[in-house]
Amino acid sequence: MNKLGIFMNFWEKQWDADHIKYINKAADIGFDILEFQAQPLLDMSKEKMQEIKKAADIRGIELTYSLGLDPAYDISSADESVRAAGIEYLKNIVERVGFMEGKVISGVSYAGWGVTDYTIDNKDDFWDRSVGSMRKVVKTAEEYDVTYCVEAVNRFESILINTAEEALKYVREIESKNIGVLLDTYHMNIEENNIGDAIRLAGPYLVNFHTGENNRRAPGRGHINWDEIFQALKDIDYRGRIVSEPFVMMGGEVGRNVKTWRNLDTPTEKTIDGEAAFLLNFEREMLAKYGLA
Numbered sequence: 001m002n003k004l005g006i007f008m009n010f011w012e013k014q015w016d017a018d019h020i021k022y023i024n025k026a027a028d029i030g031f032d033i034l035e036f037q038a039q040p041l042l043d044m045s046k047e048k049m050q051e052i053k054k055a056a057d058i059r060g061i062e063l064t065y066s067l068g069l070d071p072a073y074d075i076s077s078a079d080e081s082v083r084a085a086g087i088e089y090l091k092n093i094v095e096r097v098g099f100m101e102g103k104v105i106s107g108v109s110y111a112g113w114g115v116t117d118y119t120i121d122n123k124d125d126f127w128d129r130s131v132g133s134m135r136k137v138v139k140t141a142e143e144y145d146v147t148y149c150v151e152a153v154n155r156f157e158s159i160l161i162n163t164a165e166e167a168l169k170y171v172r173e174i175e176s177k178n179i180g181v182l183l184d185t186y187h188m189n190i191e192e193n194n195i196g197d198a199i200r201l202a203g204p205y206l207v208n209f210h211t212g213e214n215n216r217r218a219p220g221r222g223h224i225n226w227d228e229i230f231q232a233l234k235d236i237d238y239r240g241r242i243v244s245e246p247f248v249m250m251g252g253e254v255g256r257n258v259k260t261w262r263n264l265d266t267p268t269e270k271t272i273d274g275e276a277a278f279l280l281n282f283e284r285e286m287l288a289k290y291g292l293a
Contacts, residue, residue: 001293003062004283005033005243007210011272013252016040020055027059029276035243038065038105041096053100064208064243065097065105068257071112075133076126076160087133091140098144104241105141106149106182106208110134110170111160113257120159130160131173141178149182149208154190156259162191164198171205180207184245189214189224199232206236211244211283217264218246218279226286234290244279248272 006029008022009015015037026034034056041049056063069075073086090109097105107113110130120126134148141148152167161167167181181202185195192198199206211229213222220226248264249255249272265271287293 001284001287002239003032003241004280005035005062005064005241006031006276006280007066007243007245008034008036009254010244010246010248010276011269013249013254015253016043019052023052023056023059023061023063025273027061029273030280031061031276033062033064033241033243035064035066035245038067038093038097038107039070041065041100042092044096046099049096049100062241063100063102064241065093065102066245067093067105067107067109068113069107069109069111071114074112075109075137076111076130078125078129083129083133087136090137094137094140094144094146094148097146102146104147104149104208106210107151108153108158109148110150111158113157115156115159123159126160127170131170134170134174134179135176138174138176138179142176146178147207148179150179151182151184151210152187152191153184154187157187162187164188164192164202168202168205181205182208182210184210184212185219185224185229186210186212186214186216186245195225196228196232196235199229199238200235203236206238207240209233209238209240209242211242211279212246215264216247216258216260218248218275218282219244220279220282221275226282227289230286230290230292234292238292242283244276244283246275246279248275 073089075086188195211219215222247258249267
């Protein structure tokens with residue numbers, strides 16, 4: 001069966017939090033993976049990182065990492081100094097993921113997270129600068145045996161890669177075994193003409209997969225066609241990680257950054273625990289239904 005995971009900020013309104021608490025919570029509920037934002041690693045001592053890794057090992061939890069790149073480090077920027085800073089910033093993060101023996105980092109890291117405040121008539125220059133920068137970052141990923149996953153996100157979160165087709169094109173241009181595609185059902189629901197076809201297009205390049213409803217609630221709490229999605233995963237014999245990434249609480253850094261302007265569920269730990277258990281059971285049932293269990 002595919003490893004199933006949960007993103008720590010289903011519960012937390014700040015990107016940094018008590019990682020060990022959520023390692024234990026994920027394990028208690030029955031998940032295989034806990035994913036969290038990679039940026040806090042930059043402020044941790046090696047002793048702290050080792051403590052977190054040990055806690056995960058004890059509970060049998062794999063740690064995976066996500067990233068929404070601060071525009072100050074935009075590797076697609078026309079400003080060479082910004083690109084250079086971004087390349088070093090991302091290399092440092094990859095090194096720390098490697099130190100944690102992590103295998104995957106995903107997200108919007110090919111450009112600054114968010115959209116520009118000026119008109120874009122053609123993104124070729126942004127694309128070329130990003131690809132050139134990413135080739136340098138991926139060399140570090142190769143050194144540390146980390147796979148760097150490019151996430152296609154909706155038009156309100158990036159101008160550069162919005163579809164599986166664009167993510168695939170980007171990855172192929174990098175030409176490295178240490179770069180792959182991450183698709184996310186929330187974003188696909190906005191951008192793709194057909195979600196199943198997008199998954200099949202990614203095929204063997206699909207290294208990580210995020211689930212979330214059209215409304216950013218837990219899978220099964222909205223109108224996304226999950227039969228279409230799991231049939232497509234079956235069609236490509238996807239055996240990789242599936243990490244759920246709901247965002248349901250307003251407030252804090254997370255609510256501001258992902259634009260959650262109302263509580264989508266009762267904002268209590270008990271309620272979110274219940275929703276996490278619900279989504280885990282929902283995904284297990286879908287895997288079994290399509291012979292992926």
